[in-house]
Amino acid sequence: MSTITTESRALVSERLAAQLRDDILCGALEPGSRLGEMALAERFAVSRGPVRAALGQLADSGIVQIVPNSGARVRVIERSDARALYQVRAALEAEAAMLAASNAGRNAAPRFRQLLDHHAEQIAAHPEGAYLQVSSDRDFHVVIAELSGNPLILRYLTHELYPQVSLLRVKHRNVTGRGADALAEHERIAAAIIEGDGEVAGLLMRRHIRNSWTALETQLSQTEQDIESQT
Structure with missing residues (x-):
């Protein structure tokens, strides 16, 4: 049961990452835009765990920046x-x-x-x-x-x-x-x-x-x- 739950959470986070990636790369979410976990969890009707995982994936690809004690934002590339x-x-x-x-x-x-x-x-x-x-x-x-x-x-x-x-x-x-x-x-x-x-x-x-x-x-x-x- 736990394995199924883990797999389901992974699929949810991948889906959220894909949606947010599209929003960022089409300009709907502009560089510097704040990506609050609570707001995103409410938007997608999920818990904050998958949101946090999705933001981590986007940070790994270099389009989101996560600042400790500040949260995540769409990256501004200098x-x-x-x-x-x-x-x-x-x-x-x-x-x-x-x-x-x-x-x-x-x-x-x-x-x-x-x-x-x-x-x-x-x-x-x-x-x-x-x-x-x-x-x-x-x-x-x-x-x-x-x-x-x-x-x-x-x-x-x-x-x-x-x-x-x-x-x-x-x-x-x-x-x-x-x-x-x-x-x-x-x-x-x-x-x-x-x-x-x-x-x-x-x-x-x-x-x-x-x-x-x-x-x-x-x-x-x-x-x-x-x-x-x-x-």
Whole structure:
């Protein structure tokens, strides 16, 4: 009986973590928002135990911050942390692209084509917007991580790094034209992987991540200037 109860509690906490993750990454819960255990327990009609466990899961993924004697809040990712995040991302994703080129080859062509055609449709509908992907199964970067064949790279990227990147991605919405540029970069990376050229694939991926960071950093600077001008 206790085993069933333990399993049930684990499932409840996973469900709560998934719901809160969606709320955070879609912007419904903004960075800095307080995540009170009592309020969340009332919202989801559960005890505080599963809520506490769910918040712990989100803290492990880097999108929630738990401060002793203060409680949990949606993480505010500072510029220095964002820069470090993108540095790690560039290294891991470049390696993933190199491995994907060795493992996938031309067998990956149909998968990339379907994915990029879908993204092209999104860009055509919003040509001045950012390159925002709405689900992980269609995310170009997740596909490459899967094709790398390295379970550690895949786990670290999908469970720890990408949730934090998604929290930052909201800031890309005002990067005019970045969507079309990113799509073109993705096309070149996919072509290198399909051709089996790992060296070029890794180089192009690293450059792509660097361009993404440059666009984000420019916007962060502009946001800080706007805040200063209003104070």
